[in-house]
Amino acid sequence: MATAETESDDHLGDWADRHLSRRRDHAACLPLDDEVEAITVRLERVLRHLRQSVRHALDEVGLQNCAYETLHLLMIRDTPGRATPSALAADLGVSGAGMTGRLDALERAGWVRRTPATGDRRRVDVVITEAGEQIWRRATVLRGRAESRMFDSLRAEDRACLAALLRQLTLRIELPDGPAAD
Amino acid sequence: MATAETESDDHLGDWADRHLSRRRDHAACLPLDDEVEAITVRLERVLRHLRQSVRHALDEVGLQNCAYETLHLLMIRDTPGRATPSALAADLGVSGAGMTGRLDALERAGWVRRTPATGDRRRVDVVITEAGEQIWRRATVLRGRAESRMFDSLRAEDRACLAALLRQLTLRIELPDGPAAD
DNA sequence: GACCAATAATTAGCTGGCGAACTAGCTTCC
DNA sequence: GGAAGCTAGTTCGCCAGCTAATTATTGGTC
Numbered sequence: 047m048a049t050a051e052t053e054s055d056d057h058l059g060d061w062a063d064r065h066l067s068r069r070r071d072h073a074a075c076l077p078l079d080d081e082v083e084a085i086t087v088r089l090e091r092v093l094r095h096l097r098q099s100v101r102h103a104l105d106e107v108g109l110q111n112c113a114y115e116t117l118h119l120l121m122i123r124d125t126p127g128r129a130t131p132s133a134l135a136a137d138l139g140v141s142g143a144g145m146t147g148r149l150d151a152l153e154r155a156g157w158v159r160r161t162p163a164t165g166d167r168r169r170v171d172v173v174i175t176e177a178g179e180q181i182w183r184r185a186t187v188l189r190g191r192a193e194s195r196m197f198d199s200l201r202a203e204d205r206a207c208l209a210a211l212l213r214q215l216t217l218r219i220e221l222p223d224g225p226a227a228d
Numbered sequence: 229m230a231t232a233e234t235e236s237d238d239h240l241g242d243w244a245d246r247h248l249s250r251r252r253d254h255a256a257c258l259p260l261d262d263e264v265e266a267i268t269v270r271l272e273r274v275l276r277h278l279r280q281s282v283r284h285a286l287d288e289v290g291l292q293n294c295a296y297e298t299l300h301l302l303m304i305r306d307t308p309g310r311a312t313p314s315a316l317a318a319d320l321g322v323s324g325a326g327m328t329g330r331l332d333a334l335e336r337a338g339w340v341r342r343t344p345a346t347g348d349r350r351r352v353d354v355v356i357t358e359a360g361e362q363i364w365r366r367a368t369v370l371r372g373r374a375e376s377r378m379f380d381s382l383r384a385e386d387r388a389c390l391a392a393l394l395r396q397l398t399l400r401i402e403l404p405d406g407p408a409a410d
Numbered sequence: 411g412a413c414c415a416a417t418a419a420t421t422a423g424c425t426g427g428c429g430a431a432c433t434a435g436c437t438t439c440c
Numbered sequence: 441g442g443a444a445g446c447t448a449g450t451t452c453g454c455c456a457g458c459t460a461a462t463t464a465t466t467g468g469t470c
Contacts, residue, residue, distance in 0.1 A: 059399075060395060060398040060399045060402055061398065061402060062395070062398060063395075065304060068304050068305055068306060068308075069304045076365065076368050076369065076372070077369060077372060078368060078372040079372065079375075079376055081387055081388065081391050082372070082375050082376050082378075082379050082387075083372070083375070084391050084394075084395070085379060085387070085390055085391050085394060086278060086375050088391070088394035088395060088397070088398045089271065089274065089275050089278070089394060090275065091398050091401065092271065092394060092397050092398060092401065093271050093272065093275050094321055095401045096268060096271070112426080112427095121254070122247060122250050122251050122254065123250055123254075124250060126250075126254040130448080130449090131448075131449065131450095132447090132448060132449075139276055140426095140427070140428090141427070141428055141429075142428095142429095142448080142449065142450080143427075143428065143429075143430090143449095143450075143451080143452090144426075144427050144428070145449090146449070146450055146451080147425095147426065147427070148426085148427095151426095166435080166436070166447095166448085167434080167435060167436085168434065168435045168436070168447065168448045168449070169435095169447095169448060169449085170448080170449065183258065186258050186260065187258065187259060190258070190259060190260040190261065190264070190265075193261075193264050193265070193268050194261055194264050196264075196397070197264050197267060197397070199396065199397070199400045200393065200396060200397070204393055204396070205263055205264075205267070206263065207389060207393065208267055208390070208393045208394075209263050209266050209267050209270070211382065211386055211389065211390045211393070212266075212267060212270035212271060212274060212390075213242060213244070213245075213266070213270060214381065214382060214386070215270070215274050215378070215379070215381070215382070216242040216243065216244060216270045216273050216274060217241075217242045218381045219273065219274065219277045220242055220243060294456075294457095312418080312419090313418080313419065313420095314417090314418060314419075322456095322457070322458090323457070323458055323459075324418080324419065324420080325419095325420075325421080325422095325457070325458065325459075325460095326456070326457045326458070327419090328419070328420055328421085329455095329456065329457070330456085330457095333456095348417095348418085348465075348466075349464080349465060349466090350417065350418045350419070350464065350465045350466070351417095351418060351419085351465095352418080352419065
């Protein structure tokens with residue numbers, strides 16, 4: 047069980063430990079749950095680092111993270127390499143306007159094409175190009191390596207445990223009446 | 229152990245499950261580790277949701293998330309309520325220019341003051357005001373509730389386990405020769 | 411004691427994202 | 441069958457953050 051080694055890795059603790067101990071010293075009056083605060087602070091820091099590693103890895107193929115994300119979600123779907131802007135926007139969690147901007151950049155770079163969809167003339171299909179697919183493939187390999195490096199310090203069981211715990215959270219989030227309600 | 233209930237919560241799985249199964253169907257050739265991909269995808273989604281909840285909670289006191297973060301790190305430190313812009317910028321992970329912008333907004337709102345530091349006339353001390361401390365206090369309560377709601381679906385042991393696993397990751401990240409190297 | 415590199419903060423210019431308004435095309439319903 | 445309302449995508453104006461350049465100050469070094 048992962049909790050067993052909580053206090054053994056580093057005598058000083060991590061940034062979050064120091065953050066929490068300062069909070070206990072100076073703002074103990076506030077009704078914050080230390081464990082929840084520790085989780086959120088560490089989530090932020092892990093993800094920040096992860097993004098930075100991936101960004102660095104993608105530099106190698108000259109792809110920005112947001113461009114890569116878009117290409118990736120364009121490929122990883124039921125109709126690989128083809129989607130409408132609004133479907134992509136929903137998956138990526140960006141606004142319609144943001145999507146237009148990303149697609150403009152991708153089209154300028156020659157990695158996707160916009161073609162009018164058949165049937166409904168309001169619609170547009172975004173289609174990946176040969177060049178787009180190639181750069182996506184190369185980038186995905188690099189990104190995979192960067193991400194794996196991030197988690198290779200965890201034992202296999204711990205990695206599985208982390209995956210399972212996060213899954214519990216995402217399942218909850220995705221419920222129609224998830225924890226978003228006030 | 230959390231892994232025991234991986235397959236019991238929801239018959240369809242979460243967004244990440246569907247994402248991975250599409251990847252297996254359409255891009256199995258790529259050397260990506262499914263478990264790592266699942267973790268990173270879920271991390272992104274959990275954090276996105278968390279930020280949204282917190283943003284929503286902070287609306288109630290009329291505070292933007294970035295303003296709150298800044299006030300919070302200004303309070304939670306060895307010298308609560310007082311810091312230099314560059315120290316804050318380092319803690320927040322924003323650039324110096326970004327920090328100037330945030331402080332401009334906070335000062336305009338009357339939540340902090342900039343005062344010249346004694347001794348070194350290049351330096352500036354950012355000091356929280358009475359109003360700033362009050363709004364920080366109110367906002368912190370609201371934020372704590374929003375965050376707790378996010379994690380209250382986990383059993384206490386699972387929450388502790390998650391905290392411990394994330395701590396292993398942040399400890400590693402913060403090593404001088406962490407997994408950032410290429 | 412004058413020059414030069416280092417440091418703290420700011421400013422300038424750019425990018426990417428957002429919400430709101432807009433355009434075009436589809437659907438519904440009397 | 442045509443007006444009202446909905447949907448898909450884009451454009452517009454704005455904001456926040458970044459990098460690079462700028463200003464001011466400090467501390468070495470000869």
